[in-house]
Amino acid sequence: MPSIRLSKRARADLVRLRLFIAEKNPRAAQRAADKIISGIDQLLTFPLLGRPCPPDSMPAGFRELVIDFGSDGYIILYRVESDEITIVAMRHQRESGFDLPVNL
Numbered sequence: 001m002p003s004i005r006l007s008k009r010a011r012a013d014l015v016r017l018r019l020f021i022a023e024k025n026p027r028a029a030q031r032a033a034d035k036i037i038s039g040i041d042q043l044l045t046f047p048l049l050g051r052p053c054p055p056d057s058m059p060a061g062f063r064e065l066v067i068d069f070g071s072d073g074y075i076i077l078y079r080v081e082s083d084e085i086t087i088v089a090m091r092h093q094r095e096s097g098f099d100l101p102v103n104l
Helices: 008-022 026-045
Strands: 003-006 062-069 072-081 084-092
Touching (some): 003 026, 008 026, 008 084
């Protein structure tokens, strides 16, 4: 079974997303964070669960996992390597794309 590793960027994104909601509703912020972590944990069993990223938006091998939360949700950007799943970044669905270096 593969392991999951969160990049520094993904960890910072999780904190940022949680703090944004916590300003108005700390309980909802905790539920959102729990839902994101639960969704990521599903990748341990189903690493290819997310859809492949379009080739014009990301290098080959990147996938997006959509995690529903309320009327919107979150998008988790990740890649699967032989024995490790790397969570590269995450964002709210209403945010525009991922601002990442081209040479990932």
